[in-house]
Amino acid sequence: MAMKKQLHDRIKVVAAELRQEIYGPSGTPKWGTRFTEIEDAGVELGDALARELIGQGLEAQAARAASASALACTVCGREGQQDDVEPRIVQTRRGDAQWREPKGLCKHCRKAFFPSVASVGD
Numbered sequence: 001m002a003m004k005k006q007l008h009d010r011i012k013v014v015a016a017e018l019r020q021e022i023y024g025p026s027g028t029p030k031w032g033t034r035f036t037e038i039e040d041a042g043v044e045l046g047d048a049l050a051r052e053l054i055g056q057g058l059e060a061q062a063a064r065a066a067s068a069s070a071l072a073c074t075v076c077g078r079e080g081q082q083d084d085v086e087p088r089i090v091q092t093r094r095g096d097a098q099w100r101e102p103k104g105l106c107k108h109c110r111k112a113f114f115p116s117v118a119s120v121g122d
Contacts, residue, residue, distance in 0.1 A: 018045055050094040058090065059099040073106035080104040083112065 019027035083105035
């Protein structure tokens with residue numbers, strides 16, 4: 001992904017804010033802090049941001065698919081209703097990302113289904 005300048009500039013601002021969260025109002029590590037400690041903090045924050053972006057993206061994508069499909073049952077094809085959300089965890093290169101997937105319920109065939117996932121053979 002080629003990053004636009006505007007996004008890169010926003011990352012700089014957010015990074016400065018996060019440095020203050022980690023190191024205090026100055027945003028500066030104490031003199032003598034080892035490079036590996038500074039690097040570890042950056043990697044941990046980067047991984048946490050990546051997991052959050054992935055989780056939010058998956059959740060928004062699943063919600064959009066559920067609303068677009070009008071909650072059609074993936075088993076019998078009849079209209080279902082949203083029953084609940086199911087917590088999901090997906091393993092990423094940056095660790096586990098968490099999201100919530102809408103879950104449907106078909107009153108006709110009495111099956112629970114996930115509208116964001118096509119059934120076998122679709």
